[in-house]
Amino acid sequence: MTISQLLPSIIAVGVAALLSAGIIWAIRPWLLQYALARPNARSSHRVPTAQGAGVAVIAATLLVAGTIAGYAAVPDLSIPPAIFAAALFIAVVGFADDIRSIPVVPRLLLQGAAVAAVLFTASDDVRISAVCPLWIERGLLLLAGLWFVNLVNFMDGLDWMTVAEAVPVTGAMVLLGWFGDFPMAATIVAAALCGAMLGFAPFNRPVAKVFLGDVGSLPIGLLLGWCLLQLAYSQLFAAALLLPLYYLADATVTLLRRMIRREPFWAAHRSHFYQRATDNGFSVLRVVSEVFALNVGLAVLAIASTRAQSAVIDVISTTVGGLGVALVMYRFSRRRPATS
Template identity: 65%
Template structure:
């Protein structure tokens, strides 16, 4: 066991989760009056909330995540990529500006692409997913996927506790995989701190939410989570990296293609996601969130199984099982009243 691993073993992950949770909760609680005054999200035809609610508490989540992860990394002699830290700061500022003044779509995309590109193109040339592809082509495809992932986290953050129900199971699974040696320690630190920070935010976001993440939270969460999953794929676990966020990927991507096929302005706000159909069909918010959380636990279990069996047959079965489970939930959301 190397020195970094020894140090990480001395400082239990649960302690890091607890510190991040407490820090996130404290910053959220103290910042609510300012957010109430300067970053109020007012209901409109596309909203799921009914009363004006402050947004921007994502700053607490990101601050807690980066502070705890950075402190833990320094103590354990682990290096978090500087490009990731800088990109997270920049994309957080982009989200903050968008929460306050609503930036033009093109400006947002250019800045997001710069942040994702900084992370992707500064990675080691030995970090590969499909070695048969030319490196510039693979990195270009990862850049596009990263931009989409950052945005889909933002798109899916439209219901109380939705992002908590997505991020907590994923980061908990990443922590477990890291402890078992299947993920780089920098990614383990980020995932652990993010898990705790989301847990600290959860009491303020439970129905009916007292505060929202806002773009200042959803965009950098997408960047950090996407990087952790990319690290998992670079470690040869592409199936697990696909399974963990598969619900968000399916709901947002299918919705995007549907809107394009209908020639709608797919870049504009809407109420076309499956989880939005579920509430429109009469389902309660807690019921929808409960089903999403349960689905993500299933997907996390399948992802861990693909890693630790090392069997191609098990991987194929896990991918098919995950696809069936997602299809089942999406069908319920779009066609049935389940409350």
């Protein structure tokens, strides 16, 4: 890839970071007055904290990605309008839920509408498998997309946690785009989201001054899910699984455990592995550092599997990544030995 092709994604990261940070700085006084997150059964914070910084993250992501897509002289840089519309719509749903809680069923229906808008406006030629009937594939993707949107929200329960997830994942996508293994449109979206999360990071550093809120976590899940779907459409299944593997494993295993125990899995709780870690003596910074390091490792494995183009390497990378995720989750579920 030439410098002229690299430049748009580099600009996207830098401009989105500055724009995100600037908007957060500007709106934080308003958030402190009108959008406080008060501690509940799920919370890791102990005092009311401003939430809603996701407004800045999503605004910066969409503005930067849209501007570059519209004006950069780079081929294949057409981002589907449905992505922007669905991200804005689901952000509004999240903002409403932040201010005044929306019941579970209407919330899921609205989220499902956003995911469906992305999937069902895509061309019929865009397929993962030509063998599976289109309506079945799209239906399964709708369920998967709805789950992914919510699991990002579920996992956004600790300072820097979503930063530790989104930055390595989007960073890996940008690198894959530079190698020519990832569509340029998705690369620009990933670069803008990476930059916006970097701009958010200083404000969310433990102890956080501001949270993303559902207005941020839901559309972040939608945008990440769409980018991962582009990997699947490109038949890069190992990379599409490896990049979000920790979030997928923690959220899915936790949900299944709660369902087996007949607990109200839709209610606020503190049984995710990363939450149990803080109850087991891990500091917040230690938890997010380990998650970040794990995600960097998963990103390296994803890139290696993509570059190798070998089924054997795919299996080895996925196995190693799965073992790494299992080890971290096991550590988080055990009491940390006291240090003398």
